[in-house]
Amino acid sequence: MSKDTEENQETAIPTVSEGSNTLGDIQINNSVVASIVRLAALEVGGVAAVGGGFRGVDGIAEIFTKKGDERGVRVDADEVGDYQIEIRVILKFGCQLANVAAQIQQRVVEQVENMTSKSVARVNVIIDGVRTDEAESSQEDNWEEQAHTD
DSSP: OOHHHHHHHHHOOOEEEEEEETTEEEEEEHHHHHHHHHHHHHTSTTEEEEOOOOOHHHHHHHHHHOOTTTTTEEEEEOTTSOEEEEEEEEEETTSOHHHHHHHHHHHHHHHHHHHHOOOEEEEEEEEEEEEOHHHHHHHHHHHHHHHTOO
């Protein structure tokens, strides 16, 4: 196998085939599923942010390689093709952490299965932190101040 072929295989984005018809194959890229997961989680009350960050070497690579919609979300397929999902979140201070995490799991399963017509085997929710509403608004204020400086 040539070096170019090996590099292309390493950088290929995982996709899942959703079947084929007379017009051709239908594939859903895992990054699309990651976007669905992120948006579904953000719909749940008590979620402040998605993407607390993965630890270790994978976490460093994620910073440089993943788009905003994919950060904090991992999507894999098991041996039968069902999705295995891991999502890292920051929740709002004062919410019931376990209840919000369970709601995230339910919402993610509903949206992914509805939109992809594929089963979800697992949704692991990792709570990376809690944040107050004041912390959120002060971060937004700081961002706006920094964005306007020359």
